[in-house]
Amino acid sequence: MLISQQIWLVIGFIGQTVFASRFLIQWIVSERASKSIIPNIFWWISIVGSLILLSYAIHKQDPVFIVGQSCGFLIYSRNLYLIRKTRRNQKKADPSKIMKI
Numbered sequence: 001m002l003i004s005q006q007i008w009l010v011i012g013f014i015g016q017t018v019f020a021s022r023f024l025i026q027w028i029v030s031e032r033a034s035k036s037i038i039p040n041i042f043w044w045i046s047i048v049g050s051l052i053l054l055s056y057a058i059h060k061q062d063p064v065f066i067v068g069q070s071c072g073f074l075i076y077s078r079n080l081y082l083i084r085k086t087r088r089n090q091k092k093a094d095p096s097k098i099m100k101i
């Protein structure tokens with residue numbers, strides 16, 4: 001196996017590991033709170049993992065994988081935008097009741 005192929009294989013596994021770790025984090029946070037919670041770090045890890053996997057998919061020239069990771073990236077970014085927007089609106093309405101996610 002060529003060195004560049006090995007590097008891309010490592011990049012693919014790193015991306016998959018980062019992407020999958022978000023579920024472990026969500027599970028731990030939810031268990032601690034005794035209710036289902038999706039923390040902001042879930043969305044940030046989703047973006048990072050998605051970008052790494054998208055790079056890998058582009059390298060592999062896999063159109064199905066490319067489309068899947070591209071769409072996910074948009075969804076994760078939108079969720080972070082909505083969270084930020086909600087916090088900003090809550091702060092304007094009542095600064096003492098800022099929602100912490």
